[in-house]
Amino acid sequence: MAPLALSALLLAGAPGALATSAVTEDAATATATATATATPTSQADARPKIRGLTSPLGQVADGVTPSAASVTEAVSDELASDWLGPADRRAVEIRDALTGEVLVERNADLRVTPASTTKLLSAAAIVTGLPPETTFxxxxxxxxxxxxxxxxxxxxxxxxxxxxxxxxxxxxxxxxxxxxxxxxxxxxxxxxxxxxxxxxxxxxxxxxxxxxxxxxxxxxxxxxxxxxxxxxxxxxxxxxxxxxxxxxxxxxxxxxxxxxxxxxxxxxxxxxxxxxxxxxxxxxxxxxxxxPLRDVLALALATSDNAMVEQLARQAAAAQGRPVDRSSVSTWILGVLESGYAIDTTGVELADASGLSEGTRIPVSVVADVLVAGADGSHPALQSVLAAGGLPIAGLTGTLEERFHLPVHDAAVGNARAKTGSLPNVTSLAGTVVTEDGRLLVYAMTADRIGEDGAVLEARSSLDEVVAQLARCGC
Incomplete structure (x- = not known):
């Protein structure tokens, strides 16, 4: 069942071409020749396009299992970018989605400010308090x-x-x-x-x-x-x-x-x-x-709507007979992660359900735990939300629509999916990507002492480059 569940996560919510075709670096730029004579008039015009290929998308569980050494080598240069701030404030964990094996780990247990990747923890709790088919x-x-x-x-x-x-x-x-x-x-x-x-x-x-x-x-x-x-x-x-x-x-x-x-x-x-x-x-x-809640929550994640996530978390906590004040909802979320997902929340501090409040600290290892739970078939309710669009598609939807727009990012366009996180001096990215060998990986990355002004755009681009490297990795 797990391989089928993984494929469902990849296919649901994807463009039609992706549902039947593999995505490669060449596919992401296949329309370049046809449009070479046209002058882009908007960022959308300049964004890489995806063309359907004839090679069918296989089961991601059948992909070659990557080695930690090869994955580390593939992303080392990108993770060393000065735009990500001090090395001791860059937290990264990359894992095999099916086995949960850690492939890359940098400060993974460091308590960092996650911004809106906090919403992934909240989503995991919400779907235990309210079934995905719940309506309002x-x-x-x-x-x-x-x-x-x-x-x-x-x-x-x-x-x-x-x-x-x-x-x-x-x-x-x-x-x-x-x-x-x-x-x-x-x-x-x-x-x-x-x-x-x-x-x-x-x-x-x-x-x-x-x-x-x-x-x-x-x-x-x-x-x-x-x-x-x-x-x-x-x-x-x-x-x-x-x-x-x-x-x-x-x-x-x-x-x-x-x-x-x-x-x-x-x-x-x-x-x-x-x-x-x-x-x-x-x-x-x-x-x-x-x-249904599944689609409403997916929309809230895709657009990173703080109020909507807080509202759904309140409703889910209330459905479980819990108080709905900020502190009680945060405590309830952590309790669900521990009891319902067997996730060790040591070091996690939640100031709210959305990641907007000052004081939230989450190790990226915990975010990766949630993503594995949503990808390996063990928690179908969470998986259904992520598959319904809760993780935006790189370069195409939600908060990733205006990202992955440089040629160096092409391999990830239409392939990677991720929840973004942004606060002053903070950038985070957490989601899934399929390697060149057809294996599904999850990643959780946060840099919480990046510079100001234009540094945030460069830092985001650096994280996007990491994901693109994973997409093109024959690991």
């Missing part, structure tokens, strides 16, 4: 009087403002769809209006901003607010912060959608909805179900 339901119910309707949070912070898309992850449930259902239900009940729109936010309630986050992270959009109800369009992006109260934006969108469907609604377009608590048996007027 947003409901609209009758309030205390016939003239009151209440939007009840259920853990979906990716609602579409308009109609939902049943094939989408972000925007599967549409506020307009909920309004259509509710309008019909109100008409059937003879409620003519005006009605007031209220909110019930009792689902896994907690602070929307962690006490360990600086105002800068929130105000500049590096994280959104941890909410159990929100619009997909309000997910934070750098320099595009989320609104101050995402659930109220849902209420406003729902109010407007009701009015478009002929329901008279009280209050102005910008008015805040009253927050109430409704009984569990309140009459349901409308409901919508999110994409």
């Amino acid at each position: 339901t947003t409901r609209v119910v009758a309030g205390a009087s016939p003239q009151e309707v209440v939007v009840v949070a259920g853990g979906d912070m990716l609602l579409a403002r308009g109609e939902g898309d049943p094939e989408a992850v972000a925007g599967r449930v549409g506020v307009a769809d909920l309004a259509s259902q509710a309008a019909r239900a109100l008409q059937e009940q003879g409620v003519t209006g005006p009605v007031s729109v209220q909110l019930d936010l009792d689902h896994v309630a907690g602070p929307d901003v962690l006490d360990s986050w600086t105002d800068f992270w929130v105000s500049e959009g590096y994280t959104g607010r941890v909410v159990q109800l929100g619009l997909a369009e309000d997910v934070a992006l750098p320099q595009a912060p989320s609104p101050a109260d995402p659930p109220q934006e849902v209420a406003r969108a729902f109010r407007a959608a009701l009015e478009e469907r002929g329901v008279e609604v009280t209050g102005s377009a910008k008015a805040e909805a009253e927050v109430v608590s409704v009984p569990a048996d309140a009459a349901e007027l409308a409901s919508g179900t999110s994409a």
Whole structure:
């Protein structure tokens, strides 16, 4: 079963060409001749392209088992890059994914600042608290009087403002769809209006901003607010912060959608909805179900969404009967790694679930342990999240879309997958790659004292070069 599981990890979420063809350094640049006369007008135009080949992709477990000496030789120059900062702050572990054998180890047990590779530990815990097929339901119910309707949070912070898309992850449930259902239900009940729109936010309630986050992270959009109800369009992006109260934006969108469907609604377009608590048996007027947790968590990892990972970790901890304050969730994550994965968490300190807070320290050996667990077939729930896109594809998707863009990186494009991590003076990369001999490796790398300004880009490129060397390694 393990070899099949490994192949599934590689194939799921990959471009169509990769699902049937081997990836080689030549394949990554095969379209260069056809486009040689065109002048690139964007970074995407200049990025290496992948062409499907006729050689089928074999079972990665059948690849030649690499030797530690040959892998070490392949990456030694790249790991010696001055851009990675002091040698005693470069932590690296490269392992065979199937056997777990350590092939390269540099300061692997050093407690380093991991940044967002922390999310891999959280993901491993989340899928034990919530099965991958778990969905989150947003409901609209009758309030205390016939003239009151209440939007009840259920853990979906990716609602579409308009109609939902049943094939989408972000925007599967549409506020307009909920309004259509509710309008019909109100008409059937003879409620003519005006009605007031209220909110019930009792689902896994907690602070929307962690006490360990600086105002800068929130105000500049590096994280959104941890909410159990929100619009997909309000997910934070750098320099595009989320609104101050995402659930109220849902209420406003729902109010407007009701009015478009002929329901008279009280209050102005910008008015805040009253927050109430409704009984569990309140009459349901409308409901919508999110994409499965597997896909939502994969999206959160691929985009490195801090708030979404924190929100999912809260829900998973609550499902296990645990408190959802920051410290309790962090403790719960470590406990799951120890009891559910048999991972030694000695030296691990978690300040939050996302890696954004100051104070998180994780040896790269622990990150590598999680990746092996997600690749060797022993933990199918975690593997399903990583295979669904939780590990972005080098040069193509998620936080790796704008990386692996130099010719020296070509061998990894479309082959390697990784979770990135970035903080001031910190760069991390952890994921999987298939060698030239067809063997799957995992790697976890962190340098947490790199320089400032442009040094971060050079340091990232150096880590990308390490992965490219692994991809071209006949080890």
